Amino acid sequence: MIDLINVCFSYDNKTDALKDVNLRVDNGEFAFIVGSSGAGKSSIIKLLLRENLATSGTVIVNGYNLGKLKQRQIPKFRRSIGVVFQDFRLIPDMTVYDNVAFSLRVTDASNKTIRQQVPYVLELMELQDLARKYPQEISGGEQQRVALARALVNDPPLIIADEPTGNIDPEFSYEIVEMLQAINRCGTTIVMVTHEHEMVKYFGGRTINIEDGEVVFDGIIGGAHESE
Numbered sequence: 167m168i169d170l171i172n173v174c175f176s177y178d179n180k181t182d183a184l185k186d187v188n189l190r191v192d193n194g195e196f197a198f199i200v201g202s203s204g205a206g207k208s209s210i211i212k213l214l215l216r217e218n219l220a221t222s223g224t225v226i227v228n229g230y231n232l233g234k235l236k237q238r239q240i241p242k243f244r245r246s247i248g249v250v251f252q253d254f255r256l257i258p259d260m261t262v263y264d265n266v267a268f269s270l271r272v273t274d275a276s277n278k279t280i281r282q283q284v285p286y287v288l289e290l291m292e293l294q295d296l297a298r299k300y301p302q303e304i305s306g307g308e309q310q311r312v313a314l315a316r317a318l319v320n321d322p323p324l325i326i327a328d329e330p331t332g333n334i335d336p337e338f339s340y341e342i343v344e345m346l347q348a349i350n351r352c353g354t355t356i357v358m359v360t361h362e363h364e365m366v367k368y369f370g371g372r373t374i375n376i377e378d379g380e381v382v383f384d385g386i387i388g389g390a391h392e393s394e
């Protein structure tokens with residue numbers, strides 16, 4: 167669960183990036199955060215991942231009050247979130263399989279767990295045939311599916327996807343959102359940040375619109391594909 171209460175955030179140069187933001191995303195929800203460039207989307211993500219601290223207000227993520235989080239608790243907190251980035255951030259000299267397995271290895275998972283979980287999430291993301299390929303040998307859409315598998319393999323309660331379709335050909339962008347929706351149907355909370363308003367209108371659902379550091383809309387919109 168995410169709860170932002172009266173959150174303000176200013177960069178050192180006094181840019182007010184977020185102004186009194188109130189936002190709650192309950193467990194099991196799928197929420198789009200939309201807004202144009204400079205609206206404050208990245209600033210929200212950096213607060214949610216505890217890369218930055220709110221200038222004022224309260225940020226609670228997965229039960230952690232981030233303003234009170236001790237430095238030594240940060241790694242455990244971060245492991246409670248799967249993060250997917252616009253630029254995939256796969257390790258180039260590791261295969262698809264090893265990129266996903268690595269995410270489990272850093273948590274000291276047993277070899278048995280790795281042998282069970284990695285094929286399972288690769289299959290979920292329809293990547294089983296690409297397990298031995300390297301990132302540069304597969305398409306952008308496939309690389310992002312590997313990043314999704316990697317985010318999913320630790321079974322986090324929350325996945326944050328930061329412009330996950332930004333570097334993908336449009337015809338495969340929708341597939342990534344559909345996979346995020348499928349993950350959500352299994353219970354994982356998803357927050358997806360995007361500036362692609364058209365895509366949000368297509369899928370519909372909980373949509374939080376940020377402009378100039380403020381929440382200007384927060385509600386459910388009907389998806390275009392539902393009326394097709």
Ligand code: ADP
Nearest residue numbers: 177181183201202203204205206207208209210
């Ligand atoms: P978005 O992700 O929606 O494009 P950002 O959160 O990056 O928006 O930016 C919100 C505001 O904060 C903008 O006015 C931007 O110029 C400013 N900003 C972003 N990053 C920094 C930074 N590192 N230092 C100072 N100002 C910043």
